[in-house]
Amino acid sequence: MTTSRRKFIKISALGLGGVAATTSALNMFGANSYLDTLVKENVAKTFKRTPTYCEVCFWKCAAWTYTDEEGAIKKIIGNENDPHCYGRLCPRGTGGVGMYNDDDRLKTPLIRTTVNGEQTFREASWEEALDLIALKFKNIKETYGPEAFALIKHGAPGAHLEHLFKAYGSDTIAEPAYAQCRGPRETGFALTFGSWVGSPEPTDIRDTKCLVLIGSHIGENMHNSQVQEMSDAIDNGATIITVDPRFSTAASKSKFWLPIKPATDIALMLAWMNVLIEEDIYDKEYIAKYANGFNELKEHVSQFTPEWAYGITGIKPNEIRETARTMANAAPSVIIHPGRHVVWYGDDSQRARTMAMLNALLGSWGRRGGFYFKESIKVPKFPHPPYHHPKWGWKEIGEKYPLAQMGITTEVLKAAIPSEDNKYPVKAMMVAGTNITKSIPNKKLLEEAIEALEFMVVIDTMPMDVTGYADVVLPECTYLERYDGIRSATNREPSIAVRVPAVEPKYDSKPVWWMAKQIGERLGLGEYFNYNDFKEVIDWQLKQMGSSLEEMEKIGVKNFTRKSGPLYINEDETYVFPTISGKIELYSQELKDLGFDAMPNYTKHPEPPQGFYRLNYGRAPMHTFSRTANNPNLNDLKKENDLWVNPKVARILGIKTGQAVWLRNQDDVISSFSIKVRVTERVRWDSVYMVHGFGHKEKRLTRAFGKGINDTELISKVAIDPIMGGTGMRGNFVEIITKNPHKNIEI
Ligand SMILES: Nc1nc2c(c(=O)[nH]1)N[C@H]1C(S)=C(S)[C@@H](COP(=O)(O)OP(=O)(O)OC[C@H]3O[C@@H](n4cnc5c(=O)[nH]c(N)nc54)[C@H](O)[C@@H]3O)O[C@H]1N2
Ligand SMILES: Nc1nc2c(c(=O)[nH]1)N[C@H]1C(S)=C(S)[C@@H](COP(=O)(O)OP(=O)(O)OC[C@H]3O[C@@H](n4cnc5c(=O)[nH]c(N)nc54)[C@H](O)[C@@H]3O)O[C@H]1N2
Numbered sequence: 001m002t003t004s005r006r007k008f009i010k011i012s013a014l015g016l017g018g019v020a021a022t023t024s025a026l027n028m029f030g031a032n033s034y035l036d037t038l039v040k041e042n043v044a045k046t047f048k049r050t051p052t053y054c055e056v057c058f059w060k061c062a063a064w065t066y067t068d069e070e071g072a073i074k075k076i077i078g079n080e081n082d083p084h085c086y087g088r089l090c091p092r093g094t095g096g097v098g099m100y101n102d103d104d105r106l107k108t109p110l111i112r113t114t115v116n117g118e119q120t121f122r123e124a125s126w127e128e129a130l131d132l133i134a135l136k137f138k139n140i141k142e143t144y145g146p147e148a149f150a151l152i153k154h155g156a157p158g159a160h161l162e163h164l165f166k167a168y169g170s171d172t173i174a175e176p177a178y179a180q181c182r183g184p185r186e187t188g189f190a191l192t193f194g195s196w197v198g199s200p201e202p203t204d205i206r207d208t209k210c211l212v213l214i215g216s217h218i219g220e221n222m223h224n225s226q227v228q229e230m231s232d233a234i235d236n237g238a239t240i241i242t243v244d245p246r247f248s249t250a251a252s253k254s255k256f257w258l259p260i261k262p263a264t265d266i267a268l269m270l271a272w273m274n275v276l277i278e279e280d281i282y283d284k285e286y287i288a289k290y291a292n293g294f295n296e297l298k299e300h301v302s303q304f305t306p307e308w309a310y311g312i313t314g315i316k317p318n319e320i321r322e323t324a325r326t327m328a329n330a331a332p333s334v335i336i337h338p339g340r341h342v343v344w345y346g347d348d349s350q351r352a353r354t355m356a357m358l359n360a361l362l363g364s365w366g367r368r369g370g371f372y373f374k375e376s377i378k379v380p381k382f383p384h385p386p387y388h389h390p391k392w393g394w395k396e397i398g399e400k401y402p403l404a405q406m407g408i409t410t411e412v413l414k415a416a417i418p419s420e421d422n423k424y425p426v427k428a429m430m431v432a433g434t435n436i437t438k439s440i441p442n443k444k445l446l447e448e449a450i451e452a453l454e455f456m457v458v459i460d461t462m463p464m465d466v467t468g469y470a471d472v473v474l475p476e477c478t479y480l481e482r483y484d485g486i487r488s489a490t491n492r493e494p495s496i497a498v499r500v501p502a503v504e505p506k507y508d509s510k511p512v513w514w515m516a517k518q519i520g521e522r523l524g525l526g527e528y529f530n531y532n533d534f535k536e537v538i539d540w541q542l543k544q545m546g547s548s549l550e551e552m553e554k555i556g557v558k559n560f561t562r563k564s565g566p567l568y569i570n571e572d573e574t575y576v577f578p579t580i581s582g583k584i585e586l587y588s589q590e591l592k593d594l595g596f597d598a599m600p601n602y603t604k605h606p607e608p609p610q611g612f613y614r615l616n617y618g619r620a621p622m623h624t625f626s627r628t629a630n631n632p633n634l635n636d637l638k639k640e641n642d643l644w645v646n647p648k649v650a651r652i653l654g655i656k657t658g659q660a661v662w663l664r665n666q667d668d669v670i671s672s673f674s675i676k677v678r679v680t681e682r683v684r685w686d687s688v689y690m691v692h693g694f695g696h697k698e699k700r701l702t703r704a705f706g707k708g709i710n711d712t713e714l715i716s717k718v719a720i721d722p723i724m725g726g727t728g729m730r731g732n733f734v735e736i737i738t739k740n741p742h743k744n745i746e747i
């Protein structure tokens with residue numbers, strides 16, 4: 001295969017057959033309830049309901065899909081017994097039906113071909129596409145070993161494919177939810193408390209007296225029960241402290257908004273620890289009983305006074321002191337929220353450590369209104385032969401990063417680039433449920449890696465940008481049209497939920513469990529897929545757990561009683577933390593032994609040069625990443641992102657709200673499309689801000705094509721976390737261009 005085959009294909013060439021952004025997101029759940037009641041009252045008469053859990057984001061809210069007598073989907077409503085959603089979906093979950101209804105969906109398998117010297121895709125039968133994929137799996141195994149076939153995945157399809165890859169002999173697996181999302185937080189908290197934060201976060205928001213959000217914009221970040229609990233906590237008089245350079249929705253609900261200078265959070269948190277210790281307002285009993293290294297910490301932070309931090313963060317010493325005292329007053333019912341998308345500046349595991357240590361000083365881990373002890377229920381494994389042992393996999397590929405606990409997508413991509421010292425050559429890749437052109441930074445690396453691959457399969461529901469790089473594209477049906485694995489999630493009480501198809505798959509789309517089985521059987525791995533329909537697996541598992549598919553179809557969610565002990569630390573006993581020492585590690589010997597700082601330090605990060613602004617990005621309540629931009633229902637609510645610009649900057653550049661501008665970054669990368677300016681005091685003068693997930697280049701996305709800017713293409717500089725390999729993405733700077741730089745150039 002020549003490398004030119006890898007050329008990005010715009011599927012468009014193939015000829016194949018009112019909510020304002022400023023609406024208070026915290027109220028958006030309420031907006032659904034009237035409609036919910038209306039439908040609920042009529043349910044018995046006309047509608048059938050089928051249980052599912054939402055796939056619009058990864059909070060996995062359990063829901064009911066209502067279909068009418070003709071079998072058409074009418075509405076999706078939250079399951080009342082579900083601790084992830086408390087009976088209400090967020091606007092994205094309600095709009096999930098748009099995924100099913102989107103006419104732009106992938107409709108048949110596609111195979112890359114050359115017609116008259118031009119690369120294009122042709123429609124193919126499942127038989128042909130699956131035979132070709134199976135042949136490539138065999139060839140790669142024979143020529144390079146199964147390890148050379150990598151899987152990059154996200155979401156529910158991932159589990160089925162992970163099973164296929166492990167049966168085949170490859171553990172070369174990674175997902176953007178680790179090194180582009182929450183990896184550093186898990187490392188930082190595990191080093192301190194011995195356990196990952198995990199999802200949903202075990203933050204006891206509903207009972208908290210003080211919630212501290214550090215660059216976590218709950219309310220725009222719409223993770224369901226978390227938003228609802230925050231709303232309740234506010235009603236109950238909880239104090240919200242928001243540290244964000246931007247006036248976020250959460251900031252607007254806060255008693256204290258600290259508009260910090262970007263990239264200086266560690267300095268603020270060191271100063272907070274200084275105040276808690278100097279003023280003797282930390283939880284002395286808890287620390288004496290449970291923590292290791294307090295004296296070292298006391299000594300370490302003694303130099304980091306609020307006056308010291310002021311010069312770095314721009315937050316006044318009296319504000320630092322007052323907020324620290326507020327937290328101490330609320331302790332232990334206080335939460336320094338660990339955040340979620342935490343890959344910012346490359347020292348992110350250390351920033352997560354500072355957050356964890358602050359929680360320790362406040363005694364909030366294992367305390368009511370702080371962090372509860374989560375529990376989940378184990379879903380028994382459907383019997384299959386043991387997996388093969390690969391010679392290498394994600395661990396070896398990421399070996400440079402000693403505390404990486406999952407595959408690092410960017411390292412897997414690097415492994416695809418041939419070089420003499422590449423010990424782990426990746427030659428083929430399957431990408432499923434992730435639009436890596438938007439979710440993984442450093443486009444140059446991505447394109448170089450893809451170019452070098454011998455074979456690439458993409459499995460998606462939509463003709464997203466990523467499909468244009470594939471040799472074979474397989475259309476998955478949406479979550480409303482398929483069975484998937486049982487959702488078992490950690491929460492206050494364990495619960496499970498099922499996903500049952502409400503309708504038949506549209507077009508010629510199929511569920512991934514079926515694709516995995518088909519490929520597996522072609523590879524002689526039939527024993528690993530010993531069922532005709534995935535529902536047999538679910539039913540078997542449910543029966544082991546004392547339920548059945550029949551029961552779950554009626555209830556959707558099953559809650560279990562806790563078995564692991566109380567929700568919070570029993571004050572009469574001595575809790576043993578799952579760390580090496582059994583205690584909270586304020587001083588980390590583990591980090592020290594690996595050559596890192598045992599206690600966090602502030603390091604200065606680059607600042608935007610003259611004429612450039614820091615590129616800041618985040619979430620909008622009605623969209624999830626790039627996946628919803630074309631969703632007819634959600635596109636209706638917000639069609640494109642806009643560029644938040646401070647009035648001072650607007651004045652200097654002479655730009656106005658509504659004006660289209662382009663961006664050029666520090667590496668001379670120019671945005672493919674323009675974005676409309678929104679002049680607002682809500683953003684600092686040194687930054688600009690946009691919502692992630694827009695700027696689609698694929699014309700087959702008829703609603704999303706060319707709308708807004710893709711932040712990812714401007715993230716060419718990445719600050720890698722040396723501890724676990726996270727890709728810090730907030731150190732990119734852009735200048736604003738007012739004249740179309742692409743005039744006469746086709747993009
Ligand atoms: N620049 C930048 N990069 C980021 C982020 C950011 O804010 N800015 N956020 C980061 C974070 S926090 C995360 S978690 C990741 C998210 O990364 P991704 O999960 O890759 O995000 P999406 O862009 O939504 O891509 C999802 C893809 O899955 C497809 N899809 C949706 N449903 C299904 C399905 O049921 N089956 C299949 N087969 N495909 C489906 C969608 O069409 C889409 O192509 O991105 C990270 N990368
Ligand atoms: N509606 C919606 N909700 C979602 C998602 C979605 O796509 N859509 N995705 C979900 C996922 S997977 C994730 S990981 C989460 C991510 O959501 P969060 O973890 O809450 O948010 P981030 O994207 O990390 O942070 C965005 C905020 O950080 C601020 N910020 C930027 N730089 C700095 C800085 O230097 N210091 C401080 N203190 N703040 C800074 C930005 O101004 C912005 O308000 O959202 C989840 N919820």
Ligand code: SF4
Pocket residue numbers: 054055056057058059060061085088089090091092093094222223224
């Ligand atoms: S938070 Fe919203 S989008 Fe995410 S799973 Fe729940 S309803 Fe779906």
Ligand SMILES: [Mo]
Pocket residue numbers: 177180181182340341
């Ligand atoms: Mo994420």
